[in-house]
Amino acid sequence: MIEVDEPGFLTSVQTAAGRPGWRHVGVPIGGAVDQWSARLANRLVGNPDDDALLEITLTGPALRILGATTVALAGARFEATLDGLPMATNVGRHARGGSLLRIGRGTGGRCYLAVAGGFVTDRVLGSASTDLRSEFGGHEGRALRRGDRLETGVSAGPLRRWRGTFGDGPIRIVAGVHADGPQQLSGVEWTVSDQADRTGVRFDGAPIVLEPAEVASMALPLGAIQLPPDGRPIVMLADRPVTGGYPVPAVVIQADIGRVGQLLPGQTVRFELVPTDEARRLLREMERELAAVEAIDPSTDDEPGWAGALR
């Protein structure tokens, strides 16, 4: 059981896979914006990839851990302390009953908090993830508030650590279904606007005008780059509406889509067009990274507070 002392900017229960299977009746797939980091967080505490966890946005919550468990943070690096001692990202930790996990500001948009056995909530349409717009799923269909109590599971495998890092190069894209656009998107600088949320990220830069400006509504894959009539591209993320009626000249590759979810307003990025084969190769590389989490040896581990937490 975990109790919310402070909720943070926007903290909600999500799953890596979201809510597949209902898009044909208009239900967005949702789930973690940075799926890869959500899966990593789960693996660090020995959970299956799709266990429910917390998606933490911009500024983190303060959480009282009521019963001894294990916890891990993955995704953007957030300032965090467990009972006053610094808590690193990308490594599983023991937490004793009654301890306070305080998560501060992040160096990127989002991080994920996994606990042993995952957060236990009712599944709605087959998923524990929160649909914040339609207000169902997760914890009462909403972001966490002060005083909320969340049930957590019990079983979990051994703790693990991931020692990798992310590049900060261009966001790679592949061609979409409407011609001309990819070349205009790549090679120039784009600035993340303040319209950046779980639905998508809009970029400011030299507008791209495509003809026709509207197309027959079609279902949109994750990472689709929509070009509305104002010519400012929007990368569509987890909570994107099922269908869209604007041209889609390019799609962010699956290996890089989590990085888009970590961008903060004002940051600048470039897009780089790559062949589809390269996109698949990069995705396999990301899967290998996930498989490269290492078991932790407590006797030699130098994690601050680690030995103390074992008592």
Added chain:
Amino acid sequence: MIRSFGEAALLVELDGPELAQALAASLRADPPAAMLEAIPGLASVLVELDPLHGEADAMAVELEGRLAGLRPREVEGRLHRIPVTYDGPDLDEVAELTGMSRDEVVAAHASVVLRVLFCGFAPGFAYLGDLPDRLRVERLKTPRTTTPPGSVAVAGTMSAIYPAALPGGWRIIGHAALTLFDPRSDRPALLMPGDRVQFEPA
């Protein structure tokens, strides 16, 4: 026409909603290996695949085979008769724009059996069409920040009932008292692709 749509999806473009729904239904009933989901749009189906376990080229070949044997959906969906109170804030303007009286607008809206062309925008939001030509109006120049649940609205050749409070630029001509989406139900959306809708003045 089958187009590559990123490394994890293909977009199959078809001649209309009936064929799109038929293909999506066929794929859902008998999914090809490595297919994750098939989602219909107005005249297309998005076919998502697991790029680690399937090749888009092989999937495209499989889809060509499906398309060759495809017939527009033969089994009709459910027919929903939906009572509407025609009291919407845009009814007068729609009458003005179309050169009809309020009663004629109502009669035109309720004169045809509409089909669910596709769903999207929000859970339970069904795009219904086609409206009679004489009822065509453009969207509002400035969309409303919120449209009340149950609003019956028109835009271009389409009509819709808002399942929840949502922003929107469609013109509201009435309201219907019914639940369009219930996530706790086994059949969460009242209106499914291929269903038909007959509006009736309440």
